[in-house]
Every structure is written in C-alpha cells, then in structure tokens.
Amino acid sequence: MTNFNKILPCTLRHEGFYSIHPDDPGGETFRGIARNRHPKWPGWKIIDRKRAYQKFPRNLRYDRKLKDLVYFFYKDNFWSKIQGDRIPSHMIAKELFDTAVNVSPPRAIKFMQRALNIFNREQDLFPDLKVDGIIGSKTLNAISVIKIEDAKLIFWMNIIQGCYYLKITERNPAFEAFPRGWIKRLK
Numbered sequence: 001m002t003n004f005n006k007i008l009p010c011t012l013r014h015e016g017f018y019s020i021h022p023d024d025p026g027g028e029t030f031r032g033i034a035r036n037r038h039p040k041w042p043g044w045k046i047i048d049r050k051r052a053y054q055k056f057p058r059n060l061r062y063d064r065k066l067k068d069l070v071y072f073f074y075k076d077n078f079w080s081k082i083q084g085d086r087i088p089s090h091m092i093a094k095e096l097f098d099t100a101v102n103v104s105p106p107r108a109i110k111f112m113q114r115a116l117n118i119f120n121r122e123q124d125l126f127p128d129l130k131v132d133g134i135i136g137s138k139t140l141n142a143i144s145v146i147k148i149e150d151a152k153l154i155f156w157m158n159i160i161q162g163c164y165y166l167k168i169t170e171r172n173p174a175f176e177a178f179p180r181g182w183i184k185r186l187k
Contacts, residue, residue, distance in 0.1 A: 002093035008071065011098045014185055018047075018057035022172045026047050030060065031070045032101060036041060043069040050116055074101065081105035083135045088143060091150040106133030107164070115156035116142045158186045 015032025026034025087093040100109035169175045
C-alpha cells in the first residue's frame with residue numbers, strides 16, 4: 001500500500017521553498033501553496049510575522065507549526081481527494097499525487113483514467129472508464145486489474161500531462177517561464 005509520509009517529500013522537492021515569480025498567477029508561494037489561490041491558509045499568518053525578521057525567508061525552514069500546516073494542507077487538499085490510501089500501487093499513487101498538486105486532483109485523475117483506458121485490452125479487462133476526474137470503485141478496480149507494469153501506465157499519464165503543459169503554454173506565452181520545471185515532473 002501507499003504511504004503519504006514517503007510521497008510528500010518527493011513532491012515538495014518540485015514545489016520549492018518560497019518564491020514570488022512575476023509570471024506565476026499564484027503570486028507568492030510557500031512550498032507550492034499559492035497565496036492567491038489559498039489566501040486563507042493559516043500558514044500565511046506565520047509567514048507574514050516572520051517577514052519582519054532577518055534572514056527571511058530562510059527563517060521559515062525551522063518553524064514546526066509551518067511544516068505541520070504544509071503537511072495537512074497537502075493531505076487534505078490533494079492526497080484525500082485522489083484517495084491515495086486506497087491506490088494499491090505506491091508508484092501510481094506517487095505519480096497521481098504529484099500531478100494533482102501541479103494541475104488539480106480532478107485533472108490528474110482524468111489523465112490517469114485516460115491512460116487506464118488505453119490498457120483495458122479493448123474493454124476485455126474492464127469497461128472504458130468515464131473520464132470524469134472522480135476516483136470511484138471502477139477506477140480503483142481498473143488500477144488493480146491492468147496487467148502492465150506501473151511504469152507503463154505512468155509513462156502514458158506523463159504523455160497526457162505533457163500535452164496539457166504544451167496546450168496551456170501555447171495559449172499563454174507567460175507560462176514559457178515554467179516548462180523547464182514541468183519537465184522535471186515528467187521524469
């Protein structure tokens with residue numbers, strides 16, 4: 001089974017520490033939590049208090065309360081929404097979680113559902129999944145019954161995710177600042 005405590009640090013490496021990037025629509029971010037998207041996240045109060053001290057933002061690294069708030073933010077907003085504890089493969093859960101953090105849980109689940117449909121052997125293993133962005137019993141069953149290596153499913157999930165990045169970058173040239181980081185997520 002999967003273990004959130006082992007998966008979260010891998011995703012946080014992609015999310016970075018603290019930044020304010022002029023082209024990022026999320027604005028100020030801490031550990032990938034965008035202030036513009038999550039203005040009520042309680043960690044912002046701690047960050048605002050610590051901003052007045054020397055060595056900001058490095059002084060945020062050692063705040064235990066802030067670390068706990070990050071942990072529960074990701075567990076509540078992403079891990080629980082992808083039902084990570086119910087996914088039988090650690091590799092698939094890790095990939096799905098990281099994708100959900102980057103593009104949203106429903107979109108990440110749709111990427112996985114599309115990839116699963118590729119491997120259902122013309123509906124011999126399971127009927128085509130409805131690509132609805134919801135993890136239900138049919139999607140969980142499909143993960144259990146596909147007879148391929150996890151890496152092959154993840155490969156197709158990454159292809160679909162890469163196509164998504166291409167599409168949004170072509171629509172909005174300001175996103176051209178981000179593909180180098182997105183590529184790291186696809187490896």
